[in-house]
Amino acid sequence: SGVSCNDLEKLHVLGHGNGGTVYKVTHKRTSQVYALKVVHGDSDPLVRRQLFREMEILRRTDSPYIVQCYGIDEKPSGDIAIVMEYMDLGTLDSLCKKFGTFSEEKLAHVARQVLNGLGYLHAHKIIHRDIKPSNLLVNKNMEVKIADFGVSKIMCRTLDACNSYVGTCAYMSPERFDPDTYGGNYNGYAGDIWSLGLTLLELYLGHFPFLQPGQRPDWATLMCAICFGDPPSLPDGVSGEFRSFIQCCLQKESSKRWSASQLLSHPFVAKDVRSDLAKP
Numbered sequence: 001s002g003v004s005c006n007d008l009e010k011l012h013v014l015g016h017g018n019g020g021t022v023y024k025v026t027h028k029r030t031s032q033v034y035a036l037k038v039v040h041g042d043s044d045p046l047v048r049r050q051l052f053r054e055m056e057i058l059r060r061t062d063s064p065y066i067v068q069c070y071g072i073d074e075k076p077s078g079d080i081a082i083v084m085e086y087m088d089l090g091t092l093d094s095l096c097k098k099f100g101t102f103s104e105e106k107l108a109h110v111a112r113q114v115l116n117g118l119g120y121l122h123a124h125k126i127i128h129r130d131i132k133p134s135n136l137l138v139n140k141n142m143e144v145k146i147a148d149f150g151v152s153k154i155m156c157r158t159l160d161a162c163n164s165y166v167g168t169c170a171y172m173s174p175e176r177f178d179p180d181t182y183g184g185n186y187n188g189y190a191g192d193i194w195s196l197g198l199t200l201l202e203l204y205l206g207h208f209p210f211l212q213p214g215q216r217p218d219w220a221t222l223m224c225a226i227c228f229g230d231p232p233s234l235p236d237g238v239s240g241e242f243r244s245f246i247q248c249c250l251q252k253e254s255s256k257r258w259s260a261s262q263l264l265s266h267p268f269v270a271k272d273v274r275s276d277l278a279k280p
């Protein structure tokens, strides 16, 4: 159903990740541009089935804050291809590298849209589990949308500890490592809020908050910092609203963290300012 990958012509690679390769493609008849994500088949049929079911959930997700899916193909080789809406400004990660760290105004605009997306997912009992700058996509209308969900959760489980695993799991909340200490009244949704807080902090600082600029990620040190250290915070000179918003996201105890709908009424994001993300 939907757009089939046989109708598409590959233009070039947009990105690689844990799960596969994403191409910019055009439709042979309509010339419509899409993004095509190809996930290589796992030899374990159970994992592939789980992955496919998650793709079905993605295809049924319908929100302006979630990247739209137009079709899913499963090839005889076991590869799965997903046809998605093309987000022409790329990821928040690449925008930060291109135009520099984000102002509070930009971050409020990002935060509000991601919270709308998380609110939608959580209301539909979906936990993203991989919120980070490279999984948040932007288009030229300055719409920010959540991408890459479900997949990485499965991929993560099937991967041994390797660099890509560390990269993904750096955004994991304290209760995912240590549910006994930080997971009182555990609900997985709060983990996405932690990751959002880290993402906003990273875009403000220009480096991953638990590491010094240029410091190589070391899995054990990172996990200790997340579980035993104070949550990262903002430097002097930011507004009280921004500081408070980040504190609400980065509560180590998951039950004290605000939910997406609570955060949507926080003064930091309550003003509906639209900010151009594609300029310094």
Ligand code: ADP
Pocket: 014, 015, 016, 017, 018, 019, 020, 021, 022, 035, 037, 067, 084, 085, 086, 087, 088, 090, 091, 134, 135, 137, 147, 148, 151, 152
């Ligand atoms: P993975 O599970 O492999 O990380 P992602 O869905 O995160 O897969 O895609 C990897 C990269 O491909 C992203 O970080 C981004 O650079 C690019 N990308 C993914 N989807 C799109 C899209 N819809 N439009 C534009 N670029 C995309």
Ligand code: MG
Pocket: 017, 018, 134, 135, 148
């Ligand atoms: Mg990704």
